[in-house]
Amino acid sequence: MLESKRRAIIFLALSLILAATAGFLFLKKIKDLNSQLGEMVDIYVASTDIASRSLISPDQIKTMQIPKKYADHSYVTDKLSLKNQVTVVPLSEGDIITKNIIKPAATVRDQNNRLVTVYASGNIVFDQQLEALDRVDIIVSHEVNGKPATEVFMKDVPVAMVAKTDDHFKGVALEMPFEQVPAFIHQQHYAEVMRILKANVGKGELGIPQPFQEPQPKETPAPAAGEKSPSAPANGQQTPAKPAAPSQPTAEPSKSAQPTSVVKPEGKS
Structure with missing residues (x-):
């Protein structure tokens, strides 16, 4: 070679x-x-320009992966946390969405309404924990002409938001017309006791069973083949319905009248 x-x-x-x-x-x-940086995590950024104070929609955001080591707690990693949120500053395409630039969208349904925050305190008592979209009645106890009085102050007030800390109920934001706000805040500050009751307001009946309601009459079983119905005429023609007799007032039973039958409890003679 x-x-x-x-x-x-x-x-x-x-x-x-x-x-x-x-x-x-x-x-x-x-x-x-890679072992030093750790696993990757998805954060949300703007996929298009987002105007300030505009509601964030799903088509305006996209995900971007960064090392979990550098994922700060201010980054948005949960898509559901952007629901019903607006940005306080305008965003351009590719800008990272952080928690300190978003806030909940206004939940006031009427432009003439206002949200008033009410926290549980010594003189403000919530009888039940509330959730958003509940309705409440407000009862106040105060002095009228030097005498204690308890009265209904407001009824059917909608709950816009609920304040919680570590899943512990703190208070609510009530939505009310602007004209009623000064009177409510006055009672909130100076009433001896304000109790906020959850109102059971809704359309339709609740369908609660009545334990003492008389049972409905059972349907008469259909006659077997070849048998005649006891109520049907022999010639097969329908008998016209008789007009209902006018109702007569029931006479008041006398004191000596006894019930026709008495049901005795089992086990006793």
């Missing part, structure tokens, strides 16, 4: 070994960096 050919083979073998070693070291370095 020629000397030049032998050297070429040696150099080729050394280059392959060095290339394999470099590739192995590169992959090892990447693996070490």
